[in-house]
Amino acid sequence: MSSPTDPQHIVVIGAGITGLTAAYRLLKIASATDYSGPPLTVTVVESSASVGGKIRTSPFGGIAAVDEGPDAYLARVPQAVALARELQLGDDITHPTAGHAAVMHKKLHPIPEGLMLGVPTGVMSLARSDLMTWRGKIRAGLEPILPSSGDHKDSIGNLIRQRFGKQVQQLLVDPLVGSIYATDTNNFSLAMVPQLAALATGRSVLLTARKQMKNAPKSTTPIFETPRSGLATLTQTLNDRIVALNGQIMTSTSVQSISRAEKGYLVDIAGATTSSLLADCVIVTSPARASASLLKSLSEDVATLMSSAEHSSVVMATIKTVETDLPKLAGLSGYLVAKPDQDRVTAASFGSNKWAHWKPNDGSMILRVSLGRDGAPTHDLIHEWDDEQIVRQVIDEVGRHTQTSITPDSFRVTRWPEAFPQYRPGHMKYVEAVESSLLRNAPGVFVAGASWRGIGIPACVAQAEKTAQSTAEFLSHLPD
Numbered sequence: 277m278s279s280p281t282d283p284q285h286i287v288v289i290g291a292g293i294t295g296l297t298a299a300y301r302l303l304k305i306a307s308a309t310d311y312s313g314p315p316l317t318v319t320v321v322e323s324s325a326s327v328g329g330k331i332r333t334s335p336f337g338g339i340a341a342v343d344e345g346p347d348a349y350l351a352r353v354p355q356a357v358a359l360a361r362e363l364q365l366g367d368d369i370t371h372p373t374a375g376h377a378a379v380m381h382k383k384l385h386p387i388p389e390g391l392m393l394g395v396p397t398g399v400m401s402l403a404r405s406d407l408m409t410w411r412g413k414i415r416a417g418l419e420p421i422l423p424s425s426g427d428h429k430d431s432i433g434n435l436i437r438q439r440f441g442k443q444v445q446q447l448l449v450d451p452l453v454g455s456i457y458a459t460d461t462n463n464f465s466l467a468m469v470p471q472l473a474a475l476a477t478g479r480s481v482l483l484t485a486r487k488q489m490k491n492a493p494k495s496t497t498p499i500f501e502t503p504r505s506g507l508a509t510l511t512q513t514l515n516d517r518i519v520a521l522n523g524q525i526m527t528s529t530s531v532q533s534i535s536r537a538e539k540g541y542l543v544d545i546a547g548a549t550t551s552s553l554l555a556d557c558v559i560v561t562s563p564a565r566a567s568a569s570l571l572k573s574l575s576e577d578v579a580t581l582m583s584s585a586e587h588s589s590v591v592m593a594t595i596k597t598v599e600t601d602l603p604k605l606a607g608l609s610g611y612l613v614a615k616p617d618q619d620r621v622t623a624a625s626f627g628s629n630k631w632a633h634w635k636p637n638d639g640s641m642i643l644r645v646s647l648g649r650d651g652a653p654t655h656d657l658i659h660e661w662d663d664e665q666i667v668r669q670v671i672d673e674v675g676r677h678t679q680t681s682i683t684p685d686s687f688r689v690t691r692w693p694e695a696f697p698q699y700r701p702g703h704m705k706y707v708e709a710v711e712s713s714l715l716r717n718a719p720g721v722f723v724a725g726a727s728w729r730g731i732g733i734p735a736c737v738a739q740a741e742k743t744a745q746s747t748a749e750f751l752s753h754l755p756d
């Protein structure tokens with residue numbers, strides 16, 4: 277029989293931003309002066325040798341810290357910004373320098389002004405741009421007078437084509453949204469991109485977007501922010517705070533299965549040795565498909581649903597190119613390649629134009645180039661290419677796009693297999709089915725992270741914070 281002062285143990289699977297934030301928040305909740313629940317102990321189990329998950333920073337090309345995965349988070353939503361300030365990273369935070377982005381369609385076109393995630397809020401800037409044909413512009417211009425559209429079946433591609441025609445979908449919305457999720461927006465859930473879903477509530481998407489833009493408080497806050505020392509500072513600081521709050525982090529240790537115990541759950545782990553952890557609650561933040569088998573003995577339904585999750589893979593090539601290549605890239609922060617023009621490269625970011633702290637002092641330029649996306653023929657095969665072949669492809673494609681000859685001084689290739697969860701149309705129903713089955717069959721087991729309710733860092737932080745609260749509430753209601 278446990279007493280009210282017996283500590284309750286939470287096991288968190290995965291030390292990406294979601295798992296680390298959930299663990300940190302639980303320990304903070306339990307250490308608050310007004311906390312009246314049972315003492316909590318927290319163990320984070322991470323299969324890799326280091327924490328951070330998709331967040332990874334390393335030295336490159338003479339620069340101390342260049343991110344290999346995400347390089348910034350959205351600053352116009354509060355969650356990640358607030359966490360970074362709470363962790364006292366404020367002095368390290370910086371914002372992108374001004375620069376324009378472009379869409380590659382036959383040539384590079386500056387992205388027209390006044391778009392919301394690619395959705396036009398007016399027709400004049402589209403008319404001035406030579407990205408679309410006159411036929412495409414006229415079709416887009418008809419949107420405000422079209423009657424309500426038919427069922428878009430929760431597909432972004434369907435909605436945008438119905439309202440604006442094929443060119444706005446292919447040349448604007450798909451490059452902008454598709455590059456965030458490494459996806460094909462035809463097969464991606466509208467509801468999971470709340471900014472776009474909010475535009476589909478009235479008859480005209482353009483008029484709703486224009487109204488929203490007009491009513492939005494004028495913000496001087498930059499759209500993105502990041503620590504100068506790299507995003508891994510965020511996850512490493514969380515790691516250090518968890519340890520300082522007496523939480524435990526086990527790296528190079530993977531969870532093998534979760535089963536029911538007499539009280540709570542038994543979490544089987546394998547690292548240097550195999551053993552089991554007894555847990556009152558388990559928070560699963562590892563990717564859905566890879567975690568399906570862990571939950572099999574608790575709920576066949578959940579395991580089946582999770583094993584059906586789809587993910588897309590990307591490769592990130594980071595290149596330091598020599599000074600002579602620079603003039604044509606000046607002022608350009610990067611570009612997105614429209615699907616009709618895509619071979620392997622989907623986006624290029626001119627890191628030294630985007631970030632002041634990524635400017636090598638020999639005048640050269642750091643480029644980060646993404647290859648592969650969901651639905652692209654043979655996109656997974658790029659992972660099997662060797663580094664030199666990937667870099668040759670980048671030199672060829674980016675060289676053609678920018679009319680520049682790229683001469684790498686050094687390069688680094690990071691493979692991100694199955695890194696981007698794909699939210700298919702109807703994704704929210706799938707999430708609710710998993711969550712309600714867990715509630716019935718495995719109370720105290722929670723899922724959170726990129727596979728579920730948003731892949732951006734702020735969305736992962738938000739899920740982690742909410743799950744930490746739910747876990748603390750669940751534990752405070754457990755019988756002694």
Ligand SMILES: Cc1cc2nc3c(=O)[nH]c(=O)nc-3n(C[C@H](O)[C@H](O)[C@H](O)COP(=O)(O)OP(=O)(O)OC[C@H]3O[C@@H](n4cnc5c(N)ncnc54)[C@H](O)[C@@H]3O)c2cc1C
Nearest residue numbers: 290292293294323329330346530531562725726731732733
């Ligand atoms: C190339 C790239 C660029 C991106 N760019 C941006 C960006 O600019 N801005 C932005 O906001 N977002 C960006 N994202 C998305 C964002 O980085 C991720 O969605 C987010 O970091 C995911 O965090 P997570 O904690 O949910 O999952 P993860 O980071 O995947 O963490 C899950 C952890 O679980 C571990 N794990 C798996 N199985 C087990 C097991 N059985 N036992 C123990 N541990 C296990 C994994 O090793 C991993 O460390 C990008 C992603 C990628 C890949």
